[in-house]
Amino acid sequence: MQIIHQMNKQINTHQLFGYLIFVAGVVIIALTAIVIFSFTSDTTSQGLNIAATFIMLVFASSLVGCLLGFVFGFPSYKENESNSPLERNTSFKQISDWLTKIIVGISLVQFNEIIEFFQHLVLKISESLEINPHGVTIIYCLITLFLSLGFMTGYLVTVTDIITLVANSEKRLNDLNDILKSHVSEGINSERLTEFEEQDILNEKDRKTVLNYVHDFGNDITDIELLKRLARLLFRIKEYTKSANLWNRIFRLSKLDGSTDDNELYLPKLNEAFIYSKHLKDHRRSNEILQSIKTQRPGWPAIYYNLACNYHRMLKDIQEEKVDNNKIINKFVEDINANLREAFKLDPNLYSLAIKDEELDGIDIESIFNSVNKV
Numbered sequence: 001m002q003i004i005h006q007m008n009k010q011i012n013t014h015q016l017f018g019y020l021i022f023v024a025g026v027v028i029i030a031l032t033a034i035v036i037f038s039f040t041s042d043t044t045s046q047g048l049n050i051a052a053t054f055i056m057l058v059f060a061s062s063l064v065g066c067l068l069g070f071v072f073g074f075p076s077y078k079e080n081e082s083n084s085p086l087e088r089n090t091s092f093k094q095i096s097d098w099l100t101k102i103i104v105g106i107s108l109v110q111f112n113e114i115i116e117f118f119q120h121l122v123l124k125i126s127e128s129l130e131i132n133p134h135g136v137t138i139i140y141c142l143i144t145l146f147l148s149l150g151f152m153t154g155y156l157v158t159v160t161d162i163i164t165l166v167a168n169s170e171k172r173l174n175d176l177n178d179i180l181k182s183h184v185s186e187g188i189n190s191e192r193l194t195e196f197e198e199q200d201i202l203n204e205k206d207r208k209t210v211l212n213y214v215h216d217f218g219n220d221i222t223d224i225e226l227l228k229r230l231a232r233l234l235f236r237i238k239e240y241t242k243s244a245n246l247w248n249r250i251f252r253l254s255k256l257d258g259s260t261d262d263n264e265l266y267l268p269k270l271n272e273a274f275i276y277s278k279h280l281k282d283h284r285r286s287n288e289i290l291q292s293i294k295t296q297r298p299g300w301p302a303i304y305y306n307l308a309c310n311y312h313r314m315l316k317d318i319q320e321e322k323v324d325n326n327k328i329i330n331k332f333v334e335d336i337n338a339n340l341r342e343a344f345k346l347d348p349n350l351y352s353l354a355i356k357d358e359e360l361d362g363i364d365i366e367s368i369f370n371s372v373n374k375v
Contacts, residue, residue: 019156026149030058030142037138041131050129054142057125061143065150071099072151073158118143176213179206180229202237210234214242224253231271240279247272263300266293270306277310278359281317286310301346308339309359336360337368344372 034054041047074096107114122143126136179202202210210233221227231246250268269289277286287310294303315332318325340363343350351369354360 023149023153026145030145033138034058034142037135046130050131050135053125053129054138057139057142058146061146062150062153065147065152066154068103069151069154069156070158071096071103073155172209172213176209179210180233202233207237210237211239211242214246218242218246218249221249222253224250224257227253228268231268235271235275238279240275244272244275244280247275262297263302266297266300269293270302273306273310277313283310283314283317299346301343301350304339304343304346305350305354308336308343308363309357311335311339312360312363336363340365340368341372344369348372 034051038047038051038054041050122136122139125139129135210230214230214234218230221230227246227250231243231250234240234243234246247268251265251272254265254268270293273286273289273293276282276289287307290303290307290310293300294307297303311332315329315336318328318332340354340360344354348369351365354363354365354369
């Protein structure tokens with residue numbers, strides 16, 4: 001198989017080299033004709049105008065031809081017939097099909113009008129340059145030749161390189177979808193991350209597939225559903241920094257979308273803050289995230305609960321390092337108690353969660369809760 005692959009690669013290289021020689025030959029002949037004709041002008045300035053105009057005609061014709069070749073050659077791929085929540089965006093494919101049908105339809109119905117427009121365009125250009133009939137022939141040749149050459153180039157590049165890129169991208173999306181379906185259940189995207197999800201569940205091949213996809217397309221993904229599932233999966237395989245970055249992207253996209261209510265909008269930021277504090281040990285950044293949410297949502301009990309958990313993690317870190325500073329320790333204890341009191345005051349139901357939460361081990365939850373009820 002490797003020998004056949006190498007043979008195909010050599011054949012493609014030879015074909016490409018031959019085509020490049022052909023294109024180079026056409027360009028050289030055209031430029032030679034332009035230079036020779038420009039020397040037949042009465043003045044140097046007129047010759048320069050003619051040469052510049054002809055070169056721009058070559059460029060414009062080639063560009064239009066390439067665009068047409070791209071539209072006509074854009075690959076048509078099979079629609080995903082599975083029940084996958086992840087689907088390829090087919091907008092450009094549909095636009096390409098639509099444009100192709102319109103261009104072909106107009107060309108067939110109004111062929112004579114197109115020819116007349118082309119002739120009128122050539123005559124206008126020749127009149128503006130004040131050139132002889134031989135120049136008109138050259139204009140016809142340049143536009144026709146490079147329009148065709150551009151079309152052929154755009155079409156060939158599209159049906160060879162671009163169709164390969166689309167096929168590879170489609171395969172990568174399908175592979176990712178299979179992994180997500182196997183490891184990330186639907187309908188849990190808005191829940192807060194928990195330690196129960198933290199487990200390395202992917203084999204090396206699937207792990208590489210996910211990480212490569214995130215590396216190549218992570219900053220371009222706009223599908224919030226896909227981002228949530230990816231962020232959760234990255235958390236499960238202990239790629240904490242990548243997961244935190246995706247939760248932040250989810251928040252920014254949701255904010256731009258404007259279709260999410262306030263509490264749900266900030267849930268991704270809670271997950272981001274949780275990762276920074278619990279797993280990346282960046283308590284300062286985590287607290288900054290939570291404080292920024294607190295500014296926007298001062299009455300949301302989840303903020304105060306998460307701040308209490310953060311301060312407790314910081315307290316445990318200090319205790320593990322055996323820092324002998326009662327002032328700092330007492331300050332953390334005060335912050336924990338104050339935030340828990342505020343959380344219980346806003347939502348008494350959080351007591352049942354706090355009493356079982358390992359993140360608050362060693363804190364007298366019952367006393368704090370009772371102090372709120374006495375007020």
